[in-house]
Amino acid sequence: MEPADPLPDAADPLSASADPLPGSADPLSDAAFLSGEPRCPECGVRLTAPQERCPRCALPLSGPLAAELWRLDQALAELGARRSELLVRRSRLLRMLRAEGARQSAQAGGSTPEAAPGARRAEPGREVRGPVGTGRTGGGRNGTGGVGPARPGGDFSPKAVQNLLLALGGLLLAVAAVVFTAVSWGHLGIGGRAAVLAGFTAVILAVPRALAGRGLTATAETVAALGVVLLLLDGYAVRQADLAGTATLAGNVYAGGVFAVVALAMAAYSRAVPLRLPLPAAVLFAQFPLVLVAAELPAPWVTAAFAATAAADAALLLFLKHRSAAPIRPGIRRTAAFSFGTVWTLGVLYGAADSAPGLVWGFSSGDRLGAAIRGALPAVLALTGITVALRRAVGRVTGLAAASAFALAAGLAAPFLPLVPSGWHALVYAVAGLAVAAVALCPVGPDEPGIRSAAAVTGGSLAVLTVLPFHADIARALTEPFARLDQIWSGPHGYGEGWSPVPLTPVVVLALLAAASAALAVRGRVPAVSAPGAAGSGRGLRRPAGVAALLSGTIGTVLVPDALGWTHPAAVATLLALAAALTAGAALTGRRWRAETLATAAAAVTLWAAVTALAERTATHAALVCLLLVWAAAALLARTRAVRLLGAGLAVVLAGGEVLAVGVSLGWPARYAAFGLFAVAGLAAAAAGLVRRPYGPAVRGSATGPAGSGDREGAGGSRASGTGHDGKGGPEEPPAGREKRGGPEEPSAGRDGKGGPEEPSAGRGMRGRLRELSAGLEAAGYCLTAWGLALVVHDSLVPGPGVAHLPTLSLACAVVGVLLAGTALRPDRRPAAYAGTGFLLAAAWLRLLASDITVVEAYTVPFSLVLLAFGLLRARGGRVSSWSVYGSGLASGLLPSTIAVLTGDGGLRPLLLGGFSLAVLLAGARFRLQAPAVLGGLTLAVVALHELAPWIAQAVAAVPRWVPMALGGLLLVVVGATYEARLREVRRLREAVGRMR
Incomplete structure (x- = not known):
């Protein structure tokens, strides 16, 4: 490590203030101890004498680096002292300015001047920042840093205190007005009562304009709120006095009229008085009239009232969105958004609750008009919500789009429900959900990826949820053959009495889901769902859509024979054809993820077909042989390594199953027929060893495992993988050398980790493919061995008519x-x-x-x-x-x-x-x-x-019964008292045993 450049001597104030003594070669050994009590710059330990290293942390304390560090510490100390002086001066100037401001305020009449932008009073324990000086921190938290005593502050700001007083005052006035109207009403005649209320309301509503003109905005807002309360009390008084025959109106109708009048009055009042309260109040009161008027009418009218009110709120939101550049009074946009969200949600929920009885007990064929109305209203609500979401007039557009898609699907399905039997209602909803998803994914229309994705997912999820009512029938149909494995070869459908077929509705729904998912998977990237500038981002829908199509199509096809009541041979033939088709697809495709998905489905259908075929002897043999041939062909011809391994393993397992079936057909007990499984397992193990054996000189070294890199066959012989040797007994060449010499490399599982197509196998023939099957053959041998051993154990040790067959x-x-x-x-x-x-x-x-x-x-x-x-x-x-x-x-x-x-x-x-x-x-x-x-x-x-x-x-x-308990308690006490000692002894014993060979 090279030392840093030393600080300048004369021009740098830092170095000028911390120069070592003349003639000193080591600042820490001379100047440091003359200037004061030094400490280690690393750990802070006090140094009593010059030393080469720190006695605690062994930091070197001599040399040019240590000298420069000492000068820096001295310079920082001087800067700290200077900063403290400046902070003291700052606090003194700040106190002088505060005193000057207080004198000016007293001379001006006691009014507090407005603070400058960015200025803030100092509070105890809080840093002070302001426009004065440099605006730097004026002190620490605990009074450190030189800041003088600050002016004590309160818990409430003056604005908060003002708002609290105004709110309490307005509340008291409102309570007084209510008490006056409800309790002290009888002391005045009809004219006096009307005059008092009208006059007081007029005065109250006139005062805010004058207050706002004098700058008392908060007070004006409070008085205006009191005026709103008085308007409502006026409506109550009019009905109580039966003016203009209002007492004869229904309560909900009159209440709706009062709210409408108040809303119109507040809307007009907001144009005359520039306050924040009137217009949001008008919007809030406008939500009630239609709903209150329709409260006594049939349920569709209430849903229609919610839909009309939500449409009006949506129009207001879009108007405000359009006037985003124009000045909008604060609070109106949030109030409109809140009102729309509340009314729209209530309308959707009320419409769903109105349709729930028909979904549970069915719709009558004569109620087509009512069903159409019940479907049109949610559709109107859905279109309103989608319009607002597309214009982004509210914040959470994704949730609104999803809920709108749900409402639209329910609305589209409702008119058709009376036309179909109750058992087919799920199909109607599935079609409606898929239609909504298709419209959402249609590239025509605005490019809103989030909204379209949310609507499409909601529509598809609704279609999937329609299968849930039939989950018990589907689960029973899929698991019933496995529950009757102890009654094999008992005849077609001999799995027990009370056989009930699966309804046809879930089969049709699954077919629709498969078709829709397949269309989405084949279509590829959806432009409307792809974010702008993200090329190919919509391709992420292809893989889950393909998996959904495969899953729903496979389950639907498996359920077809049961739903249509086909015979057992027809059912087995259908399952065999499905297994063969899936296996062929897995073998022919070159993409790894697609091949693995198809192979998984093919393996599941193979198991289902084999178990279903156990109902008849002939069907069992035919199914096992057919499946064996299909998977053997896949093992030899598949394009991906995973399918080849799975095909080899399943072919061996199916061969073992056929041998077992032949043994049982000959009348052998299971414990004897199981030895056929051992024979097939032995052949599989021998084949696994032979296909991995290198052709040529013996290989020194071992492979890495059954699924290792495998033997690579070169142009002039065979070479073992890993750390083996070549065919001449020398060390194996690295891959680069083999590439130069022209030796082929084993293809990887895929072009990349994203499931791309596998690389073609250059020069590899059937022998190379056979070597890759070693792991599958070996795994199948283990499975057959475990299967046969389980059969022998079960038939030999389970109590039966004779003794155990050891x-x-x-x-x-x-x-x-x-x-x-x-x-x-x-x-x-x-x-x-x-x-x-x-x-x-x-x-x-x-x-x-x-x-x-x-x-x-x-x-x-x-x-x-x-x-x-x-x-x-x-x-x-x-x-x-x-x-x-x-x-x-x-x-x-x-x-x-x-x-x-x-x-x-x-x-x-x-x-x-x-x-x-x-x-x-x-x-x-x-x-x-x-x-x-x-x-x-x-x-x-x-x-x-x-x-x-x-x-x-x-x-x-x-001994008495209490003695064992007493001994156990005493033992626990002794062990607890000497727990640490016993624990050490156990550790020593464990260490002693571990040190043995």
């Missing part, structure tokens, strides 16, 4: 062990040997148990000694883990004997096993071997507990 289970475990041992011959599958050894040991033990062998040690000890000998020979090669040396031998000898102790009786075997396990434990502790110590200790503990269990049971039964 020999068959032993044979199955032996077969699985052999398969895993064969798999472990591959260099990249060495860990399979452990599982294979475990299955072979389990097979031996099960065979001994099935043969009623009482002295199992005669069969286990010799093999254990051989395994221990092998382990000792391996241990001679170097330091290895005790588990790999002694683990298998000790486990094969101790575990069967332990099981025999637990299941048998007698005292000789526990004694001998306990003594031997104790010896193993001591040997492991002596030579610090983990495997003998752990296995010997566990075996000894199990034997000891087994032998002591009767005595413990007798002791517990003999």
Whole structure:
């Protein structure tokens, strides 16, 4: 690190004020200690003598960098002192200016002058900023920084105090007017009452103009509000006095008239008096007349009143939007937006509530006019909302557009509901929702991406929601065959009584959803939904639309046979055709995401078809063979690696299923037919090993895994991937060298991470494709092995008419062990040997148990000694883990004997096993071997507990019942009191065991 340039000497005031003493080479060692008590610039520790490094943080304190840092600290200290002096002077000048301002205000009559723009009084604990001076901070929070005492401020500003007093005064006057009108009314005649109210109202409404002319705007607003209250009281008084026969009118009609008159009066008053209150008040009162007048009429009239009022509010909003350049009085735009949102929402909700009874109990065919009206009113509300949203006359246009789309869909569906049966109402709403979505996505019209997207999503979501009423029928139809797997080959539709088909309505709705989604996916980018300047942003709709089309179309096709009542062969043929079509699409497409999506759907339909075909023997064989051929072709011909792997795996699984079906057809029990699965699994494992085996000289090194980069076949031979060697025994060339030499590279899964088409395989033939199938074949072999083992276990150990068939289970475990041992011959599958050894040991033990062998040690000890000998020979090669040396031998000898102790009786075997396990434990502790110590200790503990269990049971039964509880409580107290010590002992024990080999 090069030192920074030193500060100037004479011209720089910073360096001039902090020069070291003459002749001093180290400022921190000389000048620092002469000028004052120095501290470390890093950690702040006090330095008592010149030192090369800080005693705490080891920061170097000598050299040119340290000298420059010392000068900078000195300069900053001087600047801080100067700043404090300036702040003190500033506070003094500020106090003088405040005193001068107070004297000028007193001479002018006590009125407070208006503060300059940007000026603000200082408050305790708050920084002061203002136009005076530089406008910099005048102090800190806690009084630091040199700021003098500020003028104490209150919790309320003068404006807030004024508004509070005016509001309270206006409220009291309004209450007094109400009391006068309602209580003290009887003391005056009809003429006096009318004169008092009219005169007082006229005076109150005349005062604000004079007050506004004198600059008392807040007071004028308060008086105007009182005038509004008096106008309402005038209306009440007129009805109570029955002037002009108003008492004969209905209450809601008269109230609507009063609100209309007040709204017109406030609108006219706002033109005469320049106040903020009258015009918003007029807008608010204008919301009530139509709704109140229609309150006693049928429900459609109320919805019509809401729609008319909302349309008027929308017109006002658009007018204000058009006059955005002209001066608008504050509050009117927000009031109009609030009124429109409230009335529009209430209209939509009231219209939906009016249509709800018809949706629940159905519409009569004679109510077509009412249904048309009920549909037209929400449509009017929807068009009003869409117009306001497109003009962006309100803030939240996206939510308004979504709600308008919902109302429009409901309005379009309502006229057609009486024409169809109640079971088909969902179809009507689905068509209406899709129509709204189509209109929203139509490129004709204003370019409003957010509004169009919200409307389209709402319409599509409404169409999807129409399927929800049929979710129980759809779920039952999809899961019923899986619930009857224990009744296979019982005949067509032999899954049980009470079979009820799926209604046809959800099938038609799903077909419409599939068609609409497919049209959107094929259409591609929608210009109206794409943001301006974002080329291709609308393409994001293609992928979800395609997935939605695939999902809805697949489910609808699966439900068609059940909904139409087709025969079982026709249903199976439909499912097979669908599976074949989806598999062909997945194999032929070159885009990764599309192929994976189609393959997933094809796999699901394949499973459904196979399970459905189990109703008949012939259908089962035919379906499995057809599906096997389809997926085998996909495994060999697919363009994407994922589909090839899935095709290989499913083809092997289907082949295993066919072999199992043949075995069951021959009358074999499931435990015997399961060995066919083992045979297919073995063939799959052998094929996986063969297709990955390099053709040519042996490969040194191992591959990375089943789905690794694979072997790459060059022009002159085969080369292993990863860290392997070439065909001549030398190290494998890097990719760059292979490219120069012309060797082909294995194509990647896709052109890019966005699901582009895969690169073509240059020069790779059928052999290269077979190598890629290794992972799929191996995974299918594991699945078949687990399937067969589960069948054998279920048929051998589940209680039945006879005893347990342990020999068959032993044979199955032996077969699985052999398969895993064969798999472990591959260099990249060495860990399979452990599982294979475990299955072979389990097979031996099960065979001994099935043969009623009482002295199992005669069969286990010799093999254990051989395994221990092998382990000792391996241990001679170097330091290895005790588990790999002694683990298998000790486990094969101790575990069967332990099981025999637990299941048998007698005292000789526990004694001998306990003594031997104790010896193993001591040997492991002596030579610090983990495997003998752990296995010997566990075996000894199990034997000891087994032998002591009767005595413990007798002791517990003999003592009073409170003794065990008392002992348990005492143990908990002791452990709790010595918890830390016991915890340390457990940690030491764990560390000691971990240090063993």
